[in-house]
Amino acid sequence: xxxxxxxxxxxISSVILASPNDWDEWIEVIxxxxxxxxxxxxxxxxxxxxxxxxxxxxxRASPKDANSRGKTKLAELDEEEKEELRMLKADYRDNLKxxxxxxxxxxxxxxxxxxxxxxxxxxxxxKCVTTYDVLVSLKxxxxxxxxxxxx
Numbered sequence: 001x002x003x004x005x006x007x008x009x010x011x012i013s014s015v016i017l018a019s020p021n022d023w024d025e026w027i028e029v030i031x032x033x034x035x036x037x038x039x040x041x042x043x044x045x046x047x048x049x050x051x052x053x054x055x056x057x058x059x060r061a062s063p064k065d066a067n068s069r070g071k072t073k074l075a076e077l078d079e080e081e082k083e084e085l086r087m088l089k090a091d092y093r094d095n096l097k098x099x100x101x102x103x104x105x106x107x108x109x110x111x112x113x114x115x116x117x118x119x120x121x122x123x124x125x126x127k128c129v130t131t132y133d134v135l136v137s138l139k140x141x142x143x144x145x146x147x148x149x150x151x
Contacts, residue, residue, distance in 0.1 A: 018118040020144045027143070030113060030135070037105035038098075045135035052132060055102055058095035061088035110134055 017026040027045075034040040041047075042055050064072050066085035071077055077085065110131040114122060117138065124141050128134040 014116060016116055016118060017121060017138070017142065020142055023139075023143045026116065027135075027139075029116070030109075033112060034109060037102055039102055039106055039109065042102075042106065043109065043130075043132045043135055045132065045139040049132070049136075055099070055106060057099050058092055061085060061092050106131055113138075
């Protein structure tokens with residue numbers, strides 16, 4: 001897509017998690033909302049916590065990143081290395097912008113999740129530290145088991 005085209009917002013239907021019967025539709029709505037900001041991999045409750053990637057702030061590029069000879073000052077770099085550093089800094093700015101957008105979206109995703117569950121289940125979200133913890137807690141308590149699905 002070129003930069004002149006506008007992206008159309010994705011319309012997400014509200015599904016309230018009020019019983020285990022709502023889980024499959026509800027989690028798909030949450031997944032869609034998370035995917036709008038490329039966040040699902042950070043909150044997917046089916047991923048074990050030890051394998052969950054962490055959303056981390058990108059590291060600012062420095063002269064040593066633009067060369068393999070250990071130069072640490074801009075004045076020590078040749079023109080090709082300076083150009084490499086400029087590209088690395090541009091990448092850093094883009095990655096920082098994405099990181100900030102994702103961090104904000106991650107912080108608002110939790111309140112979005114809480115707004116789409118019944119008061120009965122709200123208590124399961126209170127002592128959770130992260131959005132991932134909220135989804136895992138809800139999944140453990142509400143999502144139907146394979147046996148329940150068969151019945």
